[in-house]
Amino acid sequence: MIVYLTRQARFSAGHRYFHPEWTEEENLRRFGSCARPHGHGHDYLVEATVRGPLDAPVGMVINITELKAALQSALEPLDGHFLDRRHPLMNDRNPTTETLARYVWSALEGRWETCFPHNVRIYENPTLWSDYRGEESVVYLTRRYEFSAAHRLHSPVLSDEENREVFGKCNHPNGHGHNYGLEVTVSGEADPDTGMVMDLTRLDEVVHRQVVDRMDHRHLNYDLPEFEALNPTSENLAVVAWSLLKPELGDSLVKVGIRETDRNYFEFGGEE
Numbered sequence: 222m223i224v225y226l227t228r229q230a231r232f233s234a235g236h237r238y239f240h241p242e243w244t245e246e247e248n249l250r251r252f253g254s255c256a257r258p259h260g261h262g263h264d265y266l267v268e269a270t271v272r273g274p275l276d277a278p279v280g281m282v283i284n285i286t287e288l289k290a291a292l293q294s295a296l297e298p299l300d301g302h303f304l305d306r307r308h309p310l311m312n313d314r315n316p317t318t319e320t321l322a323r324y325v326w327s328a329l330e331g332r333w334e335t336c337f338p339h340n341v342r343i344y345e346n347p348t349l350w351s352d353y354r355g356e357e358s359v360v361y362l363t364r365r366y367e368f369s370a371a372h373r374l375h376s377p378v379l380s381d382e383e384n385r386e387v388f389g390k391c392n393h394p395n396g397h398g399h400n401y402g403l404e405v406t407v408s409g410e411a412d413p414d415t416g417m418v419m420d421l422t423r424l425d426e427v428v429h430r431q432v433v434d435r436m437d438h439r440h441l442n443y444d445l446p447e448f449e450a451l452n453p454t455s456e457n458l459a460v461v462a463w464s465l466l467k468p469e470l471g472d473s474l475v476k477v478g479i480r481e482t483d484r485n486y487f488e489f490g491g492e493e
């Protein structure tokens with residue numbers, strides 16, 4: 222019987238991205254404000270998920286104090302330090318969440334006989350995190366965006382009465398609004414020059430152009446041709462956002478998540 226458990230840990234560090242062979246201009250173009258010479262800092266959050274068989278007499282996969290200690294010793298050389306590619310644990314890579322996730326994974330790997338890392342997630346802030354799952358050099362990068370939009374749930378194939386029954390107050394004729402969260406996950410090998418799966422400046426540009434700028438402060442039913450004949454549920458919104466991003470992001474795109482409210486989350490990862 223395999224059981225998974227997740228432990229959180231935190232550390233704070235300053236960092237800066239740069240490439241020593243690029244001009245200052247090129248560094249700024251690729252890394253944006255992350256290339257500024259004196260750096261900036263984050264309060265990082267680490268979520269380490271491990272898996273293993275239950276040790277029957279004690280009912281544990283691993284004593285959580287051992288996992289806590291392993292994470293502490295992995296993070297101690299980062300906590301309160303300045304991270305750039307010259308830091309000894311960064312192996313000449315920029316200290317991106319991609320680089321940090323792989324480092325924390327390597328610190329947990331091979332440590333125990335019956336307990337193994339399953340997923341390491343590093344949050345730089347609530348809008349940017351990476352996951353590493355031990356798939357050679359493949360890393361997952363997720364970026365969270367927000368937009369506000371109105372919608373009305375209404376299906377043209379149902380009668381007005383049936384629409385009221387199925388969608389309740391979400392069918393009110395003039396609609397209502399949400400502050401949507403849009404979570405876009407891409408994956409791939411981190412580029413050794415940048416330490417990133419995809420340049421954030423590029424990802425942000427694509428997501429803003431294709432989705433956020435088109436939907437923010439709009440009425441989805443009336444302003445978006447995609448919803449002319451399609452009920453703008455969050456399920457459909459996830460599928461539409463996927464189809465708008467897929468031509469630009471290609472095989473890098475892993476999934477699109479729509480957070481309609483704190484309580485409702487929807488996700489689409491393409492047709493298997």
Ligand SMILES: [Zn+2]
Binds near residue numbers: 255261262263345
């Ligand atoms: Zn940063």
Ligand SMILES: [Zn+2]
Binds near residue numbers: 372391397398399
């Ligand atoms: Zn709604």
